[in-house]
Amino acid sequence: MKNKINLKIPVIIIAVLCCMTAIFFLYEKNVPQKLPQPKRIVQHTDGRELSLEEMVDNATHITDAEYIGYEVDEYGVARFKFKPVNTIMGTFDSDIIYAVTGEKLEEKCTEGKVYMIFLEQIDSVYSDVQQYGFIQPQKKQLTAEDDGWQKQHDDVKAILESNPQLYQNDGEEKTFTLSNDMDEILNCSAHIFKVRVDNVFTESTIAPTTVYECSVTATLKSKPVNDNGNLLINMFNDTVEVGKEYIVLLSDAQESAPVYTLSSRNSVYTPEEAEQIPQLKELLSNAEEYTTVPDNKTNEEILAEEQAYIEEHGIE
Amino acid sequence: MKKKSIVRFLIVSIAATLALSSTVSAKNLSYWSSNCYDIGYMNKSPSLYYKKMDSSSSFPFLTAIQQGRSQWNSALSTSISNPSATNTSAIMQFYGGTKQQIKSLGCFVYVDDGGAGATIYTSENESAIHYYGNQRIIEHKIWGSKSAVLSDVGLSYNNCIKTTMHEMGHALGWYGHASNSSFVMYQGRSSVTTLKSGEKNHLSQIYR
Ligand SMILES: [Zn+2]
Numbered sequence: 001m002k003n004k005i006n007l008k009i010p011v012i013i014i015a016v017l018c019c020m021t022a023i024f025f026l027y028e029k030n031v032p033q034k035l036p037q038p039k040r041i042v043q044h045t046d047g048r049e050l051s052l053e054e055m056v057d058n059a060t061h062i063t064d065a066e067y068i069g070y071e072v073d074e075y076g077v078a079r080f081k082f083k084p085v086n087t088i089m090g091t092f093d094s095d096i097i098y099a100v101t102g103e104k105l106e107e108k109c110t111e112g113k114v115y116m117i118f119l120e121q122i123d124s125v126y127s128d129v130q131q132y133g134f135i136q137p138q139k140k141q142l143t144a145e146d147d148g149w150q151k152q153h154d155d156v157k158a159i160l161e162s163n164p165q166l167y168q169n170d171g172e173e174k175t176f177t178l179s180n181d182m183d184e185i186l187n188c189s190a191h192i193f194k195v196r197v198d199n200v201f202t203e204s205t206i207a208p209t210t211v212y213e214c215s216v217t218a219t220l221k222s223k224p225v226n227d228n229g230n231l232l233i234n235m236f237n238d239t240v241e242v243g244k245e246y247i248v249l250l251s252d253a254q255e256s257a258p259v260y261t262l263s264s265r266n267s268v269y270t271p272e273e274a275e276q277i278p279q280l281k282e283l284l285s286n287a288e289e290y291t292t293v294p295d296n297k298t299n300e301e302i303l304a305e306e307q308a309y310i311e312e313h314g315i316e
Numbered sequence: 317m318k319k320k321s322i323v324r325f326l327i328v329s330i331a332a333t334l335a336l337s338s339t340v341s342a343k344n345l346s347y348w349s350s351n352c353y354d355i356g357y358m359n360k361s362p363s364l365y366y367k368k369m370d371s372s373s374s375f376p377f378l379t380a381i382q383q384g385r386s387q388w389n390s391a392l393s394t395s396i397s398n399p400s401a402t403n404t405s406a407i408m409q410f411y412g413g414t415k416q417q418i419k420s421l422g423c424f425v426y427v428d429d430g431g432a433g434a435t436i437y438t439s440e441n442e443s444a445i446h447y448y449g450n451q452r453i454i455e456h457k458i459w460g461s462k463s464a465v466l467s468d469v470g471l472s473y474n475n476c477i478k479t480t481m482h483e484m485g486h487a488l489g490w491y492g493h494a495s496n497s498s499f500v501m502y503q504g505r506s507s508v509t510t511l512k513s514g515e516k517n518h519l520s521q522i523y524r
Contacts, residue, residue: 035459036441043424044486046479047431047469048505058429077425102425102436126422133426138503200404201367202411202462204422205438211421232369234422257369257413259420299399302368302378309373315473 041076041206043102050136052152056159056167058135060121061090064144067109068096075206080105080134085114088156089167090121093130101134108141115141116152125176125251125262126209126234175251177264182279189263190252192221192283193231193290194271197240201232208237211259215292217245220283225253229292232259239268247274247284345448347517349494349501353448356440356456356489357522358394358407365406366399369413370467377412377465380480383509388484391516392523396484408461408487410480414468423462432471432505433479435463435486446522455522461487474507481509490519 050058065082072078079098099105099119109115119132142149160167177188186192195214203210216229224231233248240246249267250260262268274280297305364385368377378399385396400406411418415431418424424434439459446453463483471479481500493503499515500508 035439038437038440041425041436044435044483044491045425045427045431046433046482046503047427050428050430054429100426102434120426120428122426124422131426133428135428136430199402202404202409202421202423205460205462206425206436207422209422234420255414255416257371257417259369259417261420296401297371299378299401302371303382305373306376306379310376310379310473313374 037205038076040072040078041102042104045102045138049139052155053159055118055135056089056156058120059089059118061092061119061132062088062117062156063090063092063119064088064114064116065097066114067111069111070106077102077206078105079129079131080109082115082117088116088153089160090119097132098129099132099134101137103134103137105134105137108137113143115143116149116156117141123174123176125178125265126207126236176262179264180266182277185249185264185267186279188251189249189267190222191224191250191260192219192247192280193224193250194218194220194245194247194284194287195231195233196245197242199242203237209234210237211235212240212242214248216290217292218287219290220247220280220287224290225255226257228295229290230295234259234261235268236262236265245271247271247280342444343446343521345446345453345521347514347521348448348451348453349496349499349514349518350490350492351495352492353451354454354456354491355446355519355522356437356458356491357519358458358461358488360393360523361395361397362408362488363397363403363406364399364408364410365401365403366410367401367412369411369417372467375412375467376473376476377410377467377480380465380477381410381484383477384481384484387481387511388488391511392488392520394488394523407459408463408484410463410465410483412465412467412480415466418464418466421464424464427464427466429469431466432469432475433463433465433483435461435483437461456489456491458487458489463487471505472507474509475505477509478506481511485515485519488519489522490515494518 063084064086065084068081068083070078070080079100082097082099083095084092118135120135122131122133142152177184193216195216197212197214199213201211201213211232211234214231214233216224247269249263251263253260274284366381381399389396427434437458440456442454443457444455446455465480478500485501490501494501494515498508499512501515
């Protein structure tokens, strides 16, 4: 009996030591059950300072506005609230506007004070709220008490007057519609394709969207801009399945290898759904088959191309 | 040894382990080169996903990724994986493209016309408190990141290498910026393409 106990003790001690080691490493590694979402998205943005003229060029709206605080949306993105009191360029539809930046603007601005701010209107079919991008948040933000306040107003006025036509902000024409009316949606759809969803390209963590790699299998309206037919399309989460085909109605893509965006919030249909919509049914009956050419370059091929370019052109 | 003492031994050892685990990670830091008091770390072999959306050969994006990877790996004794164009669940994700392409991805907060690169942590949590002298430093464990490098904003070859290495530094846990303009982690546009010891030390003390 005594012998048995003597054997048990070392076994228990070893077991306890093993448990301790396991607990220690698990604790050290902090392995969470589910990956933690940041409470607040802070984006490190890098680049150069813009001149005042470049800021005016970048802006769709310039205004003196009272900073009234910020709120963080469900994805952790901060929206800074401003109340325009003297608008210098552009017009606003509401009394309070939402400016977005990944910087901690609350460390630069004091609630209740009026700042001269430069904004770029962000039009997105994926967002419920009209938002404005905050230009040059890293700079010191001028208030009426600052020495440069009047001079900056005079300089901006002079820039705007130097080319009134260029800076006349009529509001850019939207490339999407928030309407559910099919004729209206078709009007905004520069491209209509039948595509097969091949892969997830990237999932956004700041919006309810995912970009998919797709292959065009038929064209209903216009041809893909990149003529091999491999498309990147930004879609709402959980609206498509990889491997299946869809009819997609897309906004005008203005560059050579675009990430296509939807022309409305109702711009993705299964072929069966599309058959039920008269306008799409007609387009489908005239659709042209399309063969996508895969363009999967290896890392070695891409590196070789980049090296060849450098060898030919040198490092500027 | 009686049952009672075995139980006591068990309780004491578990309590000691937990206490030790939570205090062992607090460090007294010897270097600080950032303008903010946060710092982060990823695991020592982060997987890397990349997409060169602007495929033009004049945009040396993959060359830049490979240079950044090699220099940060040797600075931190990490092994960032070979860039994969298919591993969409990688902890470190790099997108190279035009301003319009990056904007349309919907993954980044607004970048103005001065922007050349950006990094966000898609998943992170505060993991420890350290001290640099009396200054409290918040350590973050980074579980996921996305970075962008812009191809059409007038970056020279070396500007592009610098920007990519710089974003990789942020992704690995370099919060804030260095005031020394000869550092890759300096914020302004520059052609510095070699990591300096000050910026390597800043981050490697967390990776030890
Ligand atoms: Zn930076």
